[in-house]
Amino acid sequence: MASVTGPEIERLIQLLAKLPGLGPRSARRAALHLVKKREQILGPLADAMQVARERILVCESCGNIDTLSPCTLCSDPKRDNSLLIVVEDVADLWALERASATAGRYHVLGGVLAALDGIGPKDLNLEALVARVASGGIKEVILALNATVDGQTTAHYITDLLSPYELIVTKLAHGVPVGGELDYLDEGTLTAAMRQRTAV
Numbered sequence: 001m002a003s004v005t006g007p008e009i010e011r012l013i014q015l016l017a018k019l020p021g022l023g024p025r026s027a028r029r030a031a032l033h034l035v036k037k038r039e040q041i042l043g044p045l046a047d048a049m050q051v052a053r054e055r056i057l058v059c060e061s062c063g064n065i066d067t068l069s070p071c072t073l074c075s076d077p078k079r080d081n082s083l084l085i086v087v088e089d090v091a092d093l094w095a096l097e098r099a100s101a102t103a104g105r106y107h108v109l110g111g112v113l114a115a116l117d118g119i120g121p122k123d124l125n126l127e128a129l130v131a132r133v134a135s136g137g138i139k140e141v142i143l144a145l146n147a148t149v150d151g152q153t154t155a156h157y158i159t160d161l162l163s164p165y166e167l168i169v170t171k172l173a174h175g176v177p178v179g180g181e182l183d184y185l186d187e188g189t190l191t192a193a194m195r196q197r198t199a200v
């Protein structure tokens with residue numbers, strides 16, 4: 001395809017097209033928007049990216065991404081030290097925070113066990129998890145992992161790993177989504193919801 005613009009803007013388009021959710025078409029649209037809004041968006045975006053590039057770190061305690069380590073969540077004195085929520089990825093932590101779903105502390109695994117992809121226990125942030133639990137004070141570990149085969153395999157593995165410690169290990173309920181209609185649910189979700197029914 002013939003280029004309609006010079007290599008600099010073409011490169012901007014190609015890089016934008018690598019972002020999740022943006023294909024080549026929307027990357028073109030986004031690039032054009034940025035170029036048109038040079039002062040209002042392109043400049044501040046470039047500055048924000050520069051700061052992010054220089055200052056972003058992974059929290060050594062929980063694995064969250066921040067410009068501080070320990071991160072903002074780990075250093076917040078109002079959070080509940082007795083509750084530890086284990087998530088696969090930083091995106092899951094951010095999703096739970098957006099929903100204000102818990103006031104506990106987090107632990108990011110950095111993946112889940114996946115034998116087919118060669119991802120074993122050593123590839124996950126598990127040693128640090130056991131160390132946090134062993135240091136005491138945690139009463140409940142919530143395994144907020146995806147309802148996939150790999151997510152559930154990982155949940156089982158962690159449950160075994162934490163069995164020597166005196167705490168409760170729980171996992172998220174699987175079931176009918178808020179606003180969901182039964183007729184539209186797949187059989188797996190319906191069966192899980194029926195199994196995990198609660199008293200009214």
Ligand code: ZN
Binds near residue numbers: 060063064070
């Ligand atoms: Zn942290």
